[in-house]
Amino acid sequence: xxxxxxxxxxxxxxxxxxxxxxxxxxxxxxxxxxxxxxxxxxxxxxxxxxxxxxxxxxxxxxxxxxxxxxxxxxxxxxxxxxxxxxxxxxxxxxxxxxxxxxxxxxxxxxxxxxxxxxxxxxxxxxxxxxxxxxxxxxxxxxxxxxxxxxxxxxxxxxxxxxxxxxxxxxxxxxxxxxxxxxxxxxxxxxxxxxxxxxxxxxxxxxxxxxxxxxxxxxxxxxxxxxxxxxxxxxxxxxxxxxxxxxxxxxxxxxxxxxxxxxxxxxxxxxxxxxxxxxxxxxxxxxxxxxxxxxxxxxxxxxxxxxxxxxxxxxxxxxxxxxxxxxxxxxxxxxxxxxxxxxxxxxxxxxxxxxxxxxxxxxxxxxxxxxxxxxxxxxxxxxxxxxxx
Amino acid sequence: xxxxxxxxxxxxxxxxxxxxxxxxxxxxxxxxxxxxxxxxxxxxxxxxxxxxxxxxxxxxxxxxxxxxxxxxxxxxxxxxxxxxxxxxxxxxxxxxxxxxxxxxxxxxxxxxxxxxxxxxxxxxxxxxxxxxxxxxxxxxxxxxxxxxxxxxxxxxxxxxxxxxxxxxxxxxxxxxxxxxxxxxxxxxxxxxxxxxxxxxxxxxxxxxxxxxxxxxxxxxxxxxxxxxxxxxxxxxxxxxxxxxxxxxxxxxxxxxxxxxxxxxxxxxxxxxxxxxxxxxxxxxxxxxxxxxxxxxxxxxxxxxxxxxxxxxxxxxxxxxxxxxxxxxxxxxxxxxxxxxxxxxxxxxxxxxxxxxxxxxxxxxxxxxxxxxxxxxxxxxxxxxxxxx
Numbered sequence: 001x002x003x004x005x006x007x008x009x010x011x012x013x014x015x016x017x018x019x020x021x022x023x024x025x026x027x028x029x030x031x032x033x034x035x036x037x038x039x040x041x042x043x044x045x046x047x048x049x050x051x052x053x054x055x056x057x058x059x060x061x062x063x064x065x066x067x068x069x070x071x072x073x074x075x076x077x078x079x080x081x082x083x084x085x086x087x088x089x090x091x092x093x094x095x096x097x098x099x100x101x102x103x104x105x106x107x108x109x110x111x112x113x114x115x116x117x118x119x120x121x122x123x124x125x126x127x128x129x130x131x132x133x134x135x136x137x138x139x140x141x142x143x144x145x146x147x148x149x150x151x152x153x154x155x156x157x158x159x160x161x162x163x164x165x166x167x168x169x170x171x172x173x174x175x176x177x178x179x180x181x182x183x184x185x186x187x188x189x190x191x192x193x194x195x196x197x198x199x200x201x202x203x204x205x206x207x208x209x210x211x212x213x214x215x216x217x218x219x220x221x222x223x224x225x226x227x228x229x230x231x232x233x234x235x236x237x238x239x240x241x242x243x244x245x246x247x248x249x250x251x252x253x254x255x256x257x258x259x260x261x262x263x264x265x266x267x268x269x270x271x272x273x274x275x276x277x278x279x280x281x282x283x284x285x286x287x288x289x290x291x292x293x294x295x296x297x298x299x300x301x302x303x304x305x306x307x308x309x310x311x312x313x314x315x316x317x318x319x320x321x322x323x324x325x326x327x328x329x330x331x332x333x334x335x336x337x338x339x340x341x342x343x344x345x346x347x348x349x350x351x352x353x354x355x356x357x358x359x360x361x362x363x364x365x366x367x368x369x370x371x372x373x374x375x376x377x378x379x380x381x382x383x384x385x386x387x388x
Numbered sequence: 389x390x391x392x393x394x395x396x397x398x399x400x401x402x403x404x405x406x407x408x409x410x411x412x413x414x415x416x417x418x419x420x421x422x423x424x425x426x427x428x429x430x431x432x433x434x435x436x437x438x439x440x441x442x443x444x445x446x447x448x449x450x451x452x453x454x455x456x457x458x459x460x461x462x463x464x465x466x467x468x469x470x471x472x473x474x475x476x477x478x479x480x481x482x483x484x485x486x487x488x489x490x491x492x493x494x495x496x497x498x499x500x501x502x503x504x505x506x507x508x509x510x511x512x513x514x515x516x517x518x519x520x521x522x523x524x525x526x527x528x529x530x531x532x533x534x535x536x537x538x539x540x541x542x543x544x545x546x547x548x549x550x551x552x553x554x555x556x557x558x559x560x561x562x563x564x565x566x567x568x569x570x571x572x573x574x575x576x577x578x579x580x581x582x583x584x585x586x587x588x589x590x591x592x593x594x595x596x597x598x599x600x601x602x603x604x605x606x607x608x609x610x611x612x613x614x615x616x617x618x619x620x621x622x623x624x625x626x627x628x629x630x631x632x633x634x635x636x637x638x639x640x641x642x643x644x645x646x647x648x649x650x651x652x653x654x655x656x657x658x659x660x661x662x663x664x665x666x667x668x669x670x671x672x673x674x675x676x677x678x679x680x681x682x683x684x685x686x687x688x689x690x691x692x693x694x695x696x697x698x699x700x701x702x703x704x705x706x707x708x709x710x711x712x713x714x715x716x717x718x719x720x721x722x723x724x725x726x727x728x729x730x731x732x733x734x735x736x737x738x739x740x741x742x743x744x745x746x747x748x749x750x751x752x753x754x755x756x757x758x759x760x761x762x763x764x765x766x767x768x769x770x771x772x773x774x775x776x
Binding site: 036047048049050052053054055074075076077078079082092094095096097098099120121122123124125126127128129130131132133135136149151194197198201202205206208209210211212213214215216225226228229230231247314315316319324325326328330332334335336 | 424435436437438440441442443462463464465466467470480482483484485486487508509510511512513514515516517518519520521523524537539582585586589590593594597598599600601602603604613614616617618619635702703704707712713714716718720722723724
């Protein structure tokens with residue numbers, strides 16, 4: 001049977017590493033220091049929910065030539081040994097007397113000359129997953145080597161998904177699609193939104209998700225307000241629009257799309273908003289293409305919504321997707337990132353129905369050389385109605 | 389019905405803030421800058437799974453006097469307005485042209501004099517959840533104010549759980565306990581470990597968990613190897629010991645404990661290891677008390693295991709628990725943190741059965757003034773046997 005700890009054959013990770021190394025060459029970076037679950041998995045295949053514990057940092061050093069080095073707590077040694085990584089250095093963590101920085105510093109000094117540059121993602125949509133005091137200590141111990149921002153160096157590589165990654169993303173989108181299909185079997189008048197959230201997570205697991213890192217949603221008369229609040233126990237009532245949105249995970253890859261349901265026959269405004277969102281998405285599915293910028297896609301979605309008679313919602317109307325619930329770029333008015341072949345994006349137009357009342361529609365696509373290909377099963381053209 | 393966005397009455401958060409402010413006074417800190425989901429929830433009651441998206445930073449500033457200030461992306465405005473926080477400053481994020489640092493810097497300069505100190509958790513078991521480049525920019529813009537490590541300032545407060553927190557932790561432990569009780573209904577010879585993981589997550593949701601942030605486990609003949617790998621499809625067979633471990637969440641609070649099951653009658657070595665772990669835990673449940681240090685509890689667990697004829701496993705044998713899957717301190721040989729009343733801890737002794745074969749046992753306790761009180765339903769004294 002497949003060794004789940006590797007997910008892909010070793011050459012997938014080797015190709016990723018080679019692409020990162022080409023990007024490092026172009027950016028004058030002699031080694032990358034990676035600290036987050038998505039970045040570490042991307043290079044190594046090291047996949048574990050243990051990242052949920054903030055107790056321990058995990059490091060991967062990617063030199064500009066040669067193979068990556070893992071500098072990790074002993075508790076991960078067994079798992080990383082099942083990946084393609086051969087240079088593995090461990091310490092017992094957490095330990096107030098031994099942070100692992102000396103070991104990490106040694107690894108970096110092994111592969112970066114004194115005049116060299118160490119790249120660390122520091123920009124928008126990145127985080128440094130290690131104690132800040134350890135970072136300052138590292139900065140001292142690698143001197144005179146410099147630490148520089150490697151956000152673009154990493155993002156320009158990771159944003160072009162391989163066919164193997166696209167297959168994983170399509171799979172988890174289909175899993176969530178199956179779960180969405182079952183919503184009418186448990187969402188009904190009188191059922192609390194918190195119960196709906198629980199049942200929906202169960203449906204995702206039954207359909208084959210490994211785990212559910214994100215579920216959001218909302219329900220309200222003719223539309224809903226904010227879409228990030230936890231579910232309350234308010235029962236669904238006729239006239240509600242119910243929205244569910246999920247970031248379910250299989251083999252480390254996330255889906256992220258939503259579906260709307262009318263509880264009882266929808267009112268005119270809600271039905272019109274749904275139709276406008278569906279049509280606007282349909283239009284942009286046919287026109288979005290590599291070579292445009294993220295802000296162009298935003299404009300296309302806004303224009304299409306206006307043509308459909310809807311008022312576009314604020315904020316971003318989509319984003320990258322892959323090894324975390326959201327990745328760059330943002331489909332927003334201010335993001336000029338070029339759309340490229342292999343990018344997986346959500347198209348997430350929202351429409352303002354009335355003050356404090358919105359509707360959000362979301363699909364997942366991969367950009368092919370000259371068009372977009374859907375990865376999520378397309379939402380129905382009419383809002384599904386759940387009758388009591 | 390209860391507003392789930394607040395979880396506790398406002399005075400719970402006000403008391404926490406007052407305790408943080410006393411700790412700040414003692415540590416010479418004029419304002420805290422908090423960036424992580426647990427720290428932000430602790431002060432504000434702002435609870436959302438939206439933290440799963442790395443796209444946006446979220447900031448809370450706690451001044452040494454007066455009320456906290458939230459500096460957050462616009463998308464969180466509705467939710468934070470339902471908490472007790474009144475000073476809310478928002479910007480549209482993510483935005484390559486506007487990081488939010490100017491807004492954050494203004495908030496800090498409003499409450500910290502030029503000679504003042506801004507505390508940021510930088511130490512063991514902390515992370516800075518914001519782009520590192522933004523942190524450097526902030527450092528410049530708040531000059532001459534200094535940024536200092538506030539790890540101890542925050543940890544000494546958060547580690548003493550209130551009765552309201554203890555009630556939440558007891559609740560989620562009971563939820564997981566109910567799920568563990570159902571394991572024999574789905575874990576059987578021939579069922580793959582990945583299927584067992586899925587069913588166990590479903591059981592946690594059915595028992596009332598809001599979501600499942602962590603499930604780990606393992607199965608192997610007479611014991612298992614590492615405990616952080618994803619589940620594979622290998623079917624359970626007679627002679628396996630199956631272990632499941634969960635960090636399920638209710639109202640933002642985590643449980644973290646495991647249970648072991650024998651698939652068919654256990655071998656002698658496995659049964660002896662289970663007994664030793666159970667008895668050693670039982671002994672320490674009776675002797676652990678405030679005033680000891682974390683390393684003392686580690687020694688007590690090791691000594692008790694040896695008395696029971698078992699070889700203690702390496703690494704830490706327990707840890708704090710609360711708003712994340714693991715919190716400080718570590719029950720390890722090197723952590724000298726004083727155990728205090730109100731601490732919630734896992735006792736997690738492990739025994740080495742043979743090379744590469746271990747067993748791990750885990751319970752959750754709260755430290756009362758002179759004893760420990762169990763929060764997890766106690767594991768059965770004999771290993772439960774699942775017959776085909």
